[in-house]
Amino acid sequence: MAGETTARRGAPPALRPGPAARVLPLVPALFLLLAFFAGPVLWTVWASFTDAALTGAAAARTDFVGLRNFERLLTDPDVLDATVLTAVFLVGSGVLGQTALGLLLALLMQGRRGWVRGAVGGVVVAAWVLPEVVAGFVWAAFLEREGTLNLLLQAAGAAPQSWLTSLPILAVVLANVWKGTAFSMMAYSAALAEVPVDLKEAARVDGAGPLRVVWHVVLPLLRRTVAATLLLVTLQTVQVFTLIFVMTGGGPGGRSTTLPLLMYREALGFGDIGYGTAVGLALLVVAGLFSAVHLRTLRPEEVR
């Protein structure tokens, strides 16, 4: 690392571009980031302390209302419900589903022939790349009363039901596992490829079966990757809107209204921009904490 840095700084100063030439290229990116990213983030903080609205008296004149939105946030039963549903959605689809399935796929695909990896990986990645709206429609059809899942269940002798209304949160969890597993699978595949072969070989020579090699040798080495991937999956999962919106619209009766859907409903359905923003800010703060933790887990040399 050090050698590289000195080599980089080692160019004779006269040959290196001047200060203007060095900073000027950053301007377009800085402009876009400040105008469209930092601006809205700061605005989020400000607007959450106001009664900004789309219609009515508050739309004409926006007033500072102090902590009122946050008091409401803490006492609103809808917020509590949405937080619990978001947690269920996060743990069910992100932490359990995607991680377990992604790890399983990565382990099974390890060392298999090229076409096997290509075929299985291709199918899983295609689900990941498929636009969220389409994934929502596909899963809505799959879980319909007349849909494919019920067809399979009936063949197995189970009673059909309309999953989108009977178990809406399970329905969106399943859809999100399907949609998101590819990310974990790719992360774990990359990490597995770096596990030293001789370590596994040594354990095998000592008489460990394949399952014990995985459990005692491979998984402990993957701890860092699992932690980093879980963080990224968490950040991705708490903000899922489209998939749920298309499949259930948050219903029936709010039984799949997670925080992003609640934010949308309050701000654009009921026109209460200030309160909707406060819900968004709560989401932003939680995600910000996770993002900061993620930064800390990166090795310093990765950010040069």
Added chain:
Amino acid sequence: MTTAPRPSPAAPRRRRVRSVAAPRRAAAAAVVHLLLAGLALAFALPALWLLLAAFDARASARVRLPEAFTLDNFAAVATRDVLFLPIWNSLFICGGAAVVTVAASVLAAYPLSRFGLRFGRPFLYTVLFATGLPLTAIMVPVYSLFVQFGLVDSRWATMLFLAAASLPFGIWLTKNFLDGIPVELEEAAWVDGASARQSLLRLVVPLAAPGLAVVGVFTLVVTWGNFFVPFLLLRSAERIPAAVRIYTFFGQYGQVSYGELAAYSLLYALPVVVLYLVAARSLGGAFNFGGAMKG
């Protein structure tokens, strides 16, 4: 298992162990392949419906082989208002966002990678931090900002917003790619009298082309699939991209024509899925996100 090294009997013993283990290993491989096939089928099943229903004259929500093969579903949605205009809007908004992201990323990443700027590290940390922030959470204030500045229903503003939202990851990725290009090449060019602009355009950009292609393809695919941003920021039927059109066309009616829905989904989604899979294959190594995905 054997504690003491006994050279002479070791060889036959090992061969014997292997001959016993060979069928077991074959059985294990068969189990693994069976599991993989099952998982692949489970993943393929929901999407299989898309491929079959699109060509089925009497499509339902179920996966089944078309009773009557037809292209009518495609013909029914292939009109200016339903398909062509929204696809053009998608191309304009998402293609534009990809181009802007790549250009702004390479411009920003170049000085960050080459000239140890004093604020480079904090800037990179901020960028990396921003990649973790949920876009959804800031969309309500973005919407009200757009209302305030009269930008709602502007394709240009939506495109620039999507570019800005893609920039943190784009800058981070591009910087990793540029770090992999030796600075000595440029120093040689500088000695020969090239300016920073020339060395960037003539040397660095061509060398980083695979990396920049990854940033471009990735931005295009992600923005192409983004529904929430254009759903909030664009209003009129003339300006909405395909991601929103498919929802307003199919999502808001009670009775859905499944065949047409599947046909539209294929026309809208298949190009980017194929683009991504092809790019991932041909750009291979560059697509492990420049190490960004490693823990």
